Amino acid sequence: MSYELFYWPDIQGRGEFVRLALEDAGADYDDVARSDKGMAHMMTILESKTATRPPFAPPFLRHGRRTIAQVANILLYLGPRLGLAPRGQADRQFAHQLQLTVTDLVAEAHDTHHPVAGGLYYEDQKPEAKRRAKDFRENRMPKYLGYFERVLAANPKGDAWLVGADASYADLSLFQVVEGLRYAFPKAMRNREKHWPLVVALHDRVAERPRIAAYLPSPRRLPFSEEGIFRRYGELDG
Amino acid sequence: MSYELFYWPDIQGRGEFVRLALEDAGADYDDVARSDKGMAHMMTILESKTATRPPFAPPFLRHGRRTIAQVANILLYLGPRLGLAPRGQADRQFAHQLQLTVTDLVAEAHDTHHPVAGGLYYEDQKPEAKRRAKDFRENRMPKYLGYFERVLAANPKGDAWLVGADASYADLSLFQVVEGLRYAFPKAMRNREKHWPLVVALHDRVAERPRIAAYLPSPRRLPFSEEGIFRRYGELDG
Numbered sequence: 001m002s003y004e005l006f007y008w009p010d011i012q013g014r015g016e017f018v019r020l021a022l023e024d025a026g027a028d029y030d031d032v033a034r035s036d037k038g039m040a041h042m043m044t045i046l047e048s049k050t051a052t053r054p055p056f057a058p059p060f061l062r063h064g065r066r067t068i069a070q071v072a073n074i075l076l077y078l079g080p081r082l083g084l085a086p087r088g089q090a091d092r093q094f095a096h097q098l099q100l101t102v103t104d105l106v107a108e109a110h111d112t113h114h115p116v117a118g119g120l121y122y123e124d125q126k127p128e129a130k131r132r133a134k135d136f137r138e139n140r141m142p143k144y145l146g147y148f149e150r151v152l153a154a155n156p157k158g159d160a161w162l163v164g165a166d167a168s169y170a171d172l173s174l175f176q177v178v179e180g181l182r183y184a185f186p187k188a189m190r191n192r193e194k195h196w197p198l199v200v201a202l203h204d205r206v207a208e209r210p211r212i213a214a215y216l217p218s219p220r221r222l223p224f225s226e227e228g229i230f231r232r233y234g235e236l237d238g
Numbered sequence: 239m240s241y242e243l244f245y246w247p248d249i250q251g252r253g254e255f256v257r258l259a260l261e262d263a264g265a266d267y268d269d270v271a272r273s274d275k276g277m278a279h280m281m282t283i284l285e286s287k288t289a290t291r292p293p294f295a296p297p298f299l300r301h302g303r304r305t306i307a308q309v310a311n312i313l314l315y316l317g318p319r320l321g322l323a324p325r326g327q328a329d330r331q332f333a334h335q336l337q338l339t340v341t342d343l344v345a346e347a348h349d350t351h352h353p354v355a356g357g358l359y360y361e362d363q364k365p366e367a368k369r370r371a372k373d374f375r376e377n378r379m380p381k382y383l384g385y386f387e388r389v390l391a392a393n394p395k396g397d398a399w400l401v402g403a404d405a406s407y408a409d410l411s412l413f414q415v416v417e418g419l420r421y422a423f424p425k426a427m428r429n430r431e432k433h434w435p436l437v438v439a440l441h442d443r444v445a446e447r448p449r450i451a452a453y454l455p456s457p458r459r460l461p462f463s464e465e466g467i468f469r470r471y472g473e474l475d476g
Contacts, residue, residue, distance in 0.1 A: 052393065
């Protein structure tokens with residue numbers, strides 16, 4: 001039974017964390033809103049007044065009769081099915097915990113360019129964005145990446161992956177975080193990356209996984225842009 | 239085996255969502271950082287460079303050999319153990335999805351008074367806070383509460399609880415959201431609450447649960463204040 005992923009068709013955004021897992025596993029999936037009439041289909045589901053278990057926002061996944069929203073929740077469901085979750089319960093719970101920490105980081109990265117309101121343009125909140133981005137670059141980004149570095153260093157099964165001895169969806173997500181931060185804050189990342197060698201090595205390890213290496217240059221991988229979560233505005237890079 | 243909850247000792251904050259579940263279940267738990275030397279104990283765990291599975295931030299829970307962080311992840315673990323999770327897998331996944339939506343709302347409520355940086359004082363970001371709070375009151379709060387209203391209305395088991403026919407931790411969390419929003423935005427909530435009658439009725443239903451009714455006036459329930467997530471600043475209430 002194939003998976004249906006619903007997400008905004010023109011950006012990587014939060015949908016990319018799910019896409020990376022599906023791609024790495026070679027799963028059979030349909031990126032619905034990017035196909036003909038797919039966007040209308042997605043909006044019908046989002047705006048339904050009667051659907052039980054409605055999603056609050058994209059991305060959401062359909063699999064058989066299930067509709068599942070929230071990135072970390074989708075990955076909690078997909079992980080074991082795709083062979084991308086650790087085996088034991090405690091390890092699974094920790095992988096999920098790390099994914100929720102990625103979720104927090106992603107929301108903060110978004111708010112660097114939208115600190116006032118997601119419904120306003122960036123141009124309407126530039127002074128506020130400049131202040132928030134400075135705090136993000138100097139305090140939050142190092143705190144988060146330093147945390148993941150510490151998790152890798154303390155993994156009793158070695159420092160190659162975040163949880164246990166094998167890759168999980170959390171590693172794919174951390175790869176995407178590094179990609180996104182390098183896109184949005186090239187200068188800040190160039191200056192600071194050396195402090196997180198294990199995170200950078202994990203990023204490179206993910207990029208070399210055969211299905212990821214095939215996916216990244218494919219048309220299925222949308223480019224970063226100034227419409228997504230990670231945006232490159234020179235004035236926010238210090 | 240009793241639970242150990244670790245959270246900042248002077249605020250309800252994010253810890254309160256866990257406390258409410260433990261209290262409603264009549265669980266045996268220790269609110270560690272509020273006891274003698276508890277704060278030092280919590281900081282030792284947070285600052286350990288060698289702990290495997292370290293928490294990124296409070297709250298976190300210790301239960302036997304497990305240390306679990308992130309509110310929604312803690313409740314995912316506690317729910318079934320406290321009799322506060324739905325029975326079926328799909329219902330459990332949906333309760334967790336709703337909890338993650340509460341998590342998003344809580345982060346946005348926090349950012350109404352800290353839109354620039356959590357490390358700065360409110361006084362250092364008042365103009366930005368005023369703009370963000372306006373958007374929160376007029377757009378985000380109604381979007382979230384309207385969503386929960388819709389979930390209640392569409393529940394095939396009746397509109398008393400969010401998932402299935404019985405209360406779950408997600409209901410306790412929605413109660414706390416209403417409490418917090420009423421504290422922070424009394425005027426905005428007074429003007430708008432009538433649009434979400436099922437959410438308000440759920441709030442009242444939770445408040446009447448015997449153990450919650452006993453907990454709320456007890457010294458274990460910390461008061462709301464201008465140190466927590468939900469803060470009352472008149473200028474942010476429109």
